[in-house]
Amino acid sequence: DIKIGSTLAMTGPASFLGDPEAKTLEMLVEEVNAAGGINGEMIELIQYDDGADPNKARTFAVRLIEDDEVVAIIGGSTTGTTLALMPEVDAAGIPFISLAGSISIIDPVEPYTFKTPHTDRMACQKVFEDMQKRGISKIGMISGTGGFGASMRKQCLEVASDYGIDVIADESYGPKDADMTPQLTNIKATDGIEAVLNPGFGQGPAIVTRNYSQLGIDLPLYQSHGVASQGFIDLAGNEAAEGVRLPGTALLVADILPADDPQTEIVRAYKTAFEQKYEMPVSTFGGYAHDAFRILVAAIEKAGSSDPEAIRDAIEETSGLVGTTGTYTFSADDHLGLDLSAFKMLEINNGGWTLVD
Amino acid sequence: MPELMQFLLSGLTVGAVYALVALGFTIIYNASDVVNFAQGEFVMLGGMITVFAYGAGAPLPLAAAVAILTTVFVGVALNKLAIEPARGAPVVSLIIITIGASILIRGVTQIVFDKQIHRFPAFTGDAPIPFFGATLLPQSLWVVGGALTVFVGLYLFFTKTLTGKAVLATANNRLAAQLVGINTGWVMTLSFGLSAAIGALAGVLVTPITLTSYDVGIGLALKGFAAAMLGGMGNPKGALVGGLLLGVIEAMTAGYLSSQYKDAAAFVVILAVLFAMPQGLFGAKSTERV
Amino acid sequence: MKLGSKHTTLLVLAVIIIVAPFFFPSSYYFRVGSLIFINGLAVTGIVILTGYAGQVSLGHAGFAGIGAYACALAPVYLGVHPGLALIIGALLSGAIAFLVGRPILRLKGYYLGVASLGFGILVAMLLTNEAQITGGPDGIRVADLGIRGLLREMGFRVKGSELWYVLTGICLLIGAWLALNLHDSPTGRALRALHGSEVAARTVGVDVARLKLQAFVISAVFASVSGSLLALQNRFITPEVAGFLHSVEMVTMAVLGGVGSVLGAIFGAAILTTLPQVLTVFAEYEYAVLGLVMMLVMIFLRDGLLPSLAKLIKGREQ
Amino acid sequence: MSLLQVDGLGIEFGGLKAVDNVGFKVEPGEIVSVIGPNGAGKTTLFNMISGIYLPKAGRVTLAGQDVTGMEPHLLARLGLSRTFQNLQIFQHMSVLENVVAGFHLEESGNVLSDLFALPGSRKRARTVRAKAEVLLARVGLERAAGAEAGSLSYGALKRLEIARALALSPKILLLDEPAAGCNAVETEEIDELIAEVAKSGVAILLVEHDMKLVMRISNHIVVLDHGEKIAEGDPETVSRNPDVIAAYLGTAAAQESEHA
Amino acid sequence: MLEIKALKSAYGRIEVLHGIDLSVSSGEIVTVVGANGAGKTTLLKCLSGVQPVIGGSISFRGETMTHVPGHKRLKRGLAQSPEGRQIFTNLSVEENLRLGAFLFTDARVDQDMAEAFQMFPVLKEKRNLNAGGLSGGQQQMLAIARALMGRPACLLLDEPSMGLAPILVAQIFDVVKGLKALDVTVLLVEQNAFGALSIADRGYVMETGRVTISGSAKELIADPRIREAYLGH
Numbered sequence A: 001d002i003k004i005g006s007t008l009a010m011t012g013p014a015s016f017l018g019d020p021e022a023k024t025l026e027m028l029v030e031e032v033n034a035a036g037g038i039n040g041e042m043i044e045l046i047q048y049d050d051g052a053d054p055n056k057a058r059t060f061a062v063r064l065i066e067d068d069e070v071v072a073i074i075g076g077s078t079t080g081t082t083l084a085l086m087p088e089v090d091a092a093g094i095p096f097i098s099l100a101g102s103i104s105i106i107d108p109v110e111p112y113t114f115k116t117p118h119t120d121r122m123a124c125q126k127v128f129e130d131m132q133k134r135g136i137s138k139i140g141m142i143s144g145t146g147g148f149g150a151s152m153r154k155q156c157l158e159v160a161s162d163y164g165i166d167v168i169a170d171e172s173y174g175p176k177d178a179d180m181t182p183q184l185t186n187i188k189a190t191d192g193i194e195a196v197l198n199p200g201f202g203q204g205p206a207i208v209t210r211n212y213s214q215l216g217i218d219l220p221l222y223q224s225h226g227v228a229s230q231g232f233i234d235l236a237g238n239e240a241a242e243g244v245r246l247p248g249t250a251l252l253v254a255d256i257l258p259a260d261d262p263q264t265e266i267v268r269a270y271k272t273a274f275e276q277k278y279e280m281p282v283s284t285f286g287g288y289a290h291d292a293f294r295i296l297v298a299a300i301e302k303a304g305s306s307d308p309e310a311i312r313d314a315i316e317e318t319s320g321l322v323g324t325t326g327t328y329t330f331s332a333d334d335h336l337g338l339d340l341s342a343f344k345m346l347e348i349n350n351g352g353w354t355l356v357d
Numbered sequence B: 001m002p003e004l005m006q007f008l009l010s011g012l013t014v015g016a017v018y019a020l021v022a023l024g025f026t027i028i029y030n031a032s033d034v035v036n037f038a039q040g041e042f043v044m045l046g047g048m049i050t051v052f053a054y055g056a057g058a059p060l061p062l063a064a065a066v067a068i069l070t071t072v073f074v075g076v077a078l079n080k081l082a083i084e085p086a087r088g089a090p091v092v093s094l095i096i097i098t099i100g101a102s103i104l105i106r107g108v109t110q111i112v113f114d115k116q117i118h119r120f121p122a123f124t125g126d127a128p129i130p131f132f133g134a135t136l137l138p139q140s141l142w143v144v145g146g147a148l149t150v151f152v153g154l155y156l157f158f159t160k161t162l163t164g165k166a167v168l169a170t171a172n173n174r175l176a177a178q179l180v181g182i183n184t185g186w187v188m189t190l191s192f193g194l195s196a197a198i199g200a201l202a203g204v205l206v207t208p209i210t211l212t213s214y215d216v217g218i219g220l221a222l223k224g225f226a227a228a229m230l231g232g233m234g235n236p237k238g239a240l241v242g243g244l245l246l247g248v249i250e251a252m253t254a255g256y257l258s259s260q261y262k263d264a265a266a267f268v269v270i271l272a273v274l275f276a277m278p279q280g281l282f283g284a285k286s287t288e289r290v
Numbered sequence C: 001m002k003l004g005s006k007h008t009t010l011l012v013l014a015v016i017i018i019v020a021p022f023f024f025p026s027s028y029y030f031r032v033g034s035l036i037f038i039n040g041l042a043v044t045g046i047v048i049l050t051g052y053a054g055q056v057s058l059g060h061a062g063f064a065g066i067g068a069y070a071c072a073l074a075p076v077y078l079g080v081h082p083g084l085a086l087i088i089g090a091l092l093s094g095a096i097a098f099l100v101g102r103p104i105l106r107l108k109g110y111y112l113g114v115a116s117l118g119f120g121i122l123v124a125m126l127l128t129n130e131a132q133i134t135g136g137p138d139g140i141r142v143a144d145l146g147i148r149g150l151l152r153e154m155g156f157r158v159k160g161s162e163l164w165y166v167l168t169g170i171c172l173l174i175g176a177w178l179a180l181n182l183h184d185s186p187t188g189r190a191l192r193a194l195h196g197s198e199v200a201a202r203t204v205g206v207d208v209a210r211l212k213l214q215a216f217v218i219s220a221v222f223a224s225v226s227g228s229l230l231a232l233q234n235r236f237i238t239p240e241v242a243g244f245l246h247s248v249e250m251v252t253m254a255v256l257g258g259v260g261s262v263l264g265a266i267f268g269a270a271i272l273t274t275l276p277q278v279l280t281v282f283a284e285y286e287y288a289v290l291g292l293v294m295m296l297v298m299i300f301l302r303d304g305l306l307p308s309l310a311k312l313i314k315g316r317e318q
Numbered sequence D: 001m002s003l004l005q006v007d008g009l010g011i012e013f014g015g016l017k018a019v020d021n022v023g024f025k026v027e028p029g030e031i032v033s034v035i036g037p038n039g040a041g042k043t044t045l046f047n048m049i050s051g052i053y054l055p056k057a058g059r060v061t062l063a064g065q066d067v068t069g070m071e072p073h074l075l076a077r078l079g080l081s082r083t084f085q086n087l088q089i090f091q092h093m094s095v096l097e098n099v100v101a102g103f104h105l106e107e108s109g110n111v112l113s114d115l116f117a118l119p120g121s122r123k124r125a126r127t128v129r130a131k132a133e134v135l136l137a138r139v140g141l142e143r144a145a146g147a148e149a150g151s152l153s154y155g156a157l158k159r160l161e162i163a164r165a166l167a168l169s170p171k172i173l174l175l176d177e178p179a180a181g182c183n184a185v186e187t188e189e190i191d192e193l194i195a196e197v198a199k200s201g202v203a204i205l206l207v208e209h210d211m212k213l214v215m216r217i218s219n220h221i222v223v224l225d226h227g228e229k230i231a232e233g234d235p236e237t238v239s240r241n242p243d244v245i246a247a248y249l250g251t252a253a254a255q256e257s258e259h260a
Numbered sequence E: 001m002l003e004i005k006a007l008k009s010a011y012g013r014i015e016v017l018h019g020i021d022l023s024v025s026s027g028e029i030v031t032v033v034g035a036n037g038a039g040k041t042t043l044l045k046c047l048s049g050v051q052p053v054i055g056g057s058i059s060f061r062g063e064t065m066t067h068v069p070g071h072k073r074l075k076r077g078l079a080q081s082p083e084g085r086q087i088f089t090n091l092s093v094e095e096n097l098r099l100g101a102f103l104f105t106d107a108r109v110d111q112d113m114a115e116a117f118q119m120f121p122v123l124k125e126k127r128n129l130n131a132g133g134l135s136g137g138q139q140q141m142l143a144i145a146r147a148l149m150g151r152p153a154c155l156l157l158d159e160p161s162m163g164l165a166p167i168l169v170a171q172i173f174d175v176v177k178g179l180k181a182l183d184v185t186v187l188l189v190e191q192n193a194f195g196a197l198s199i200a201d202r203g204y205v206m207e208t209g210r211v212t213i214s215g216s217a218k219e220l221i222a223d224p225r226i227r228e229a230y231l232g233h
């Protein structure tokens, strides 16, 4: 048997990330095993729930490595848990694919750590590119103070000037906040604002979107890839969400993707399988886990062995692997393997996703 | 001054949410001196059960009724199965039981339902109501109205009814309460039932605004607890005022000072109030002679 | 053998710490062990504050946060050795506890609870929001304590987890020794007296305000050192260490095990630290079971695991 | 100079003058009793003298020093000690420890020395323990030394409080109804104990409704009613004072105390 | 009316009542005296159902009461003024009294309250104040008055004279005596043995959890053992 480990935020504040991620892994392992495993060997998946607690994540990493003796780890739903367990995988020499957003995970590159989601910096770049196209140069930001929101805010502030964008209002809200009208009122009252960007995930962006429409602010609103799921539209409500743009992945627009798009097939397959099995809509986050698993399986197949060292090398040599998020090509100094092209600018229209451009 | 008005409206809405949770604490506290840390889970259950009942096709009022009744059942069961059997245990032990209960309820909810965030439609639409240059959602009126109604009900209950007095007597001196013929077990059941009902009602009212998921309970319980302490634990007036005040302080801080530190500002105010009034704004000073 | 007497307690603890490793199948158990010891240390502080003096804090994780971030930041900004940073953190926590404790300890019961809660939240917010300094919610790396390297130079090769097992075990023993010393000392007695009746304690000459403050400061230092050890062991720390949940966890561990006794509270720390690890077999049901276990323990062993069990055993003997 | 001197002491609770302009003196070795109907203000007077309530008016002087409103723990240092009408027991400590706690001022040292169990701390603890045992024997509770204080009967707790108050080696001892809950024979024991303590030079200020006890041992009696001093003098005089009989003693009791 | 047979009770594992036999007939005043710690309070607590009985039986008006829960005993006619007064300190004096009549909602409640105020005028003065602020003796009055509000057929009094001024002690004993006319049976635990025996019909002496002497009040007052041990000089 090949033992693969995962530690994900299946519960706790990031459970809407960890839950679909864990479900995806479970589903894919079943699938692979049903098809005869990898190189004839069955996969045994050992999953732990770290509840987004970095200390727990680290302990589970040790457990996976020392006690369960896995050959690779997928996990870290959040940046905090990922950074916490990295020293452990590094010391033990176990390949690890993170599902978290921050650029700090792969920059600087650590030998055993890879990741599948676009970085928050790329999300900023994608958004700013779109703003530039629309001739927007002065924006307000309202960010969640949780890990994802805070980190993306920082990245956005860093790259804004590259796109000639001025952030002239900078507000935030806590992870459990239920009302953002005061912050939005301030943004609204700031002179010259042309658009608003909201980095964050969870219920926050949905509330922001609703408050935005309550206050009658009719400037373009941008969200991050942190809310790229049908759930977001449902929560915000079709009306409030109308016209919101965000950088997303092919997964969300599986149905309207041109048939010749390289991702179409894989995206639709995953979507159908997941939605059938779990009776809930797919999310980008499950997609990250999907990609991580595919990358890992491909690497093990290629390495022809389940030696961690060999797997790591094989991952690093991955090239042109098509996933739900994009097409991955890793190298010794790129452990993300995606570029901006894999990001699609999406807009919500009539309660559904449409591709901008 | 439309900004000020907007901050105020926003503060009052959020404050009413806190007040509803704080009011829920009041009864169990008054009956047993226990701050029921599972109170937030009652709110969560109210919201989540409504979501799923509504999703299953029940009309909203029916879904809400189902949610409230189910939550009352959970509250009563909590009392019967956990609090009653531990009778006579130190108050800290009882509090830990309620913390355990909150973890259990959350754990079961995530299995029975799911871990996603949910919402159901506002009772009377989402069209913003303009108000002196600011806007307000119709659902906010429901929440504020709900908080006021619960407040009035509780206030009358504790000041005008013998049963209300029996509840207070039970917490004050359980032994004496038994001696005057109060069925203290029943008082506890009643208290948990009522608290659960108030909690669930809060959940039903606020979910269209705050959204809900299996784990919203802790956050709400925490804010409700802070609000209750600010107003003075056990006093419905305190719960109402404490909740509203907390909401307004947060909104004003977010609006005028820093949205990052609005929770901090709220706690700074609480600390300041407690230094001047160690029993909160309306807390009864208990007189124990020596 | 009288349970709870100082020397038996220390002996029992030491024996467990020394003997347990012989049953460890992998070094993962050393990690869990050291986490127990780290939590045990914080909880021992809670015993002093809550068990002895009867004051409940819902914000002690704030001090753990100060200790942890002292180890993360002091080496960077002050260039001091991480070991020294631990001491700086402890002193800082003590000093802050001294300042904060003065006003808030005038409050009683739940009011003290909410005030300390506020303090803890303030610390957690600072650590989260002042990201330029603290690294923000995603956490920050912590420098290496360097003991392993030192040992290697001296020719000993030890695994990180084993080393930390030993280090934290020693710290816990020292902490327990201090707390036990205090219990039967005049200060400890005065603390327990004011728990019983503040008025009476005052009339026998106990300076209640000062004594509560002392207990608060001592327990803050315990929490701080525990936070530092966690940071140094993990080499990475996030603001969660200062969070409300961590504060509640400390109190829960203490009460579950028996807040009046050092051994009991440490036992509580052991249970609540291992339980989530054990409960992974229940997968989805983990939290439901965890909550259930907590409730059952408190319902049937209301004074906490250890004291209640001791009572049961004593009863049977009679 | 008197050991304790109270001048014009007064306090109000929500408009009610619980104690109003009360003054008297207590000399070393003297037993002064304060009597008066229920609610007359006796306990409140004690609470002001012992620093638990802050008087609204008046002055308390202890051995020449103005101690009005001084914190109880500081008063303890000056040798003032008391018991309580509503028992204040350290419930979860053993009976012996309750008394040992009474020696706080004598045994307490430095926290750090306690934390590290330095020899000094340990030695102090030992000597104090022996003394506490002697005191317990004196109030007849030596057999209960190891029991948890919360498990004692009411009368036993009353005596435990006396032992704890004595542990302070007070110069002046305030006893609030020490014989309440004791039968006649037990009261006599307490009576002897008080007399003995007074003989050693300790001033005693006593509140008690047991007139036999009061009349037998008091050197001086102060009578309060509605917060005001209505009479003062030796037992003889006071017990014959018609105001005192009307407000407090009642005729039957007055006769009884005559024969005491 | 009240029949106690071989009653045993314990705190934890320590037995403190070792088989008490005691009976009270209807309309009687019976007193129990005994030294500190003899178990008098424990006995009364067993009768009012707030202390578990581990052996023996209690029957009241012909019905077994041994394990009837505490709150139901008042309904059957058994009220207690407990040791340590146990008033509701956070409620007003009036609320305390009202709760004494928790079982009743008829007009007689007001009448009873008026009578209580007549008996203890101080309570009327302080009716709207927190009972916790009362002086010790005032609280004692409140405890007695509250027990009477429950319209007991049998009243259990635990040291009712404790902390009362002499003038009131006499009054309390008068009140107790007066209860006889109202057909209320009284079981009176007292340290003031002389006072208690003077108004009682019969008495029991308890020592360390056992009844050692019993008899008519007259006999007991005259008994030298009792003079020696409980009445003093």
Ligand SMILES: Nc1ncnc2c1ncn2[C@@H]1O[C@H](COP(=O)(O)OP(=O)(O)OP(=O)(O)O)[C@@H](O)[C@H]1O
Binding pocket: B287, B289, D013, D018, D036, D037, D038, D039, D040, D041, D042, D043, D044, D045, D085, E132, E133, E134, E135, E136, E137, E138, E163, E165
């Ligand atoms: N904290 C308080 N709050 C309100 N009233 C108080 C308080 N303390 C005392 N009083 C009032 O002051 C008066 C005097 O009370 P105090 O306890 O001093 O009487 P006492 O003489 O000791 O009576 P007793 O003999 O019954 O113990 C009483 O009427 C009481 O109600």
Ligand SMILES: Nc1ncnc2c1ncn2[C@@H]1O[C@H](COP(=O)(O)OP(=O)(O)OP(=O)(O)O)[C@@H](O)[C@H]1O
Binding pocket: D150, D151, D152, D153, D154, D155, D156, D181, E011, E016, E034, E035, E036, E037, E038, E039, E040, E041, E042, E043, E083
């Ligand atoms: N809560 C308790 N836990 C353990 N033992 C107790 C408890 N309460 C009373 N006891 C013990 O039970 C025995 C009887 O006590 P009880 O209070 O019934 O005596 P009493 O006759 O009422 O005395 P007093 O005249 O002093 O009130 C005593 O030995 C006492 O120590």
Ligand SMILES: CC(C)C[C@H](N)C(=O)O
Binding pocket: A017, A077, A078, A079, A099, A100, A101, A102, A117, A147, A148, A201, A225, A226, A227
């Ligand atoms: C939206 C995702 C990229 C968020 C990511 N898992 C994080 O928490 O960092």
Ligand SMILES: [Mg+2]
Binding pocket: D042, D043, D044, D085, E135, E136, E137
């Ligand atoms: Mg008094």
Ligand SMILES: [Mg+2]
Binding pocket: D153, D154, E040, E041, E042, E083
């Ligand atoms: Mg008694």
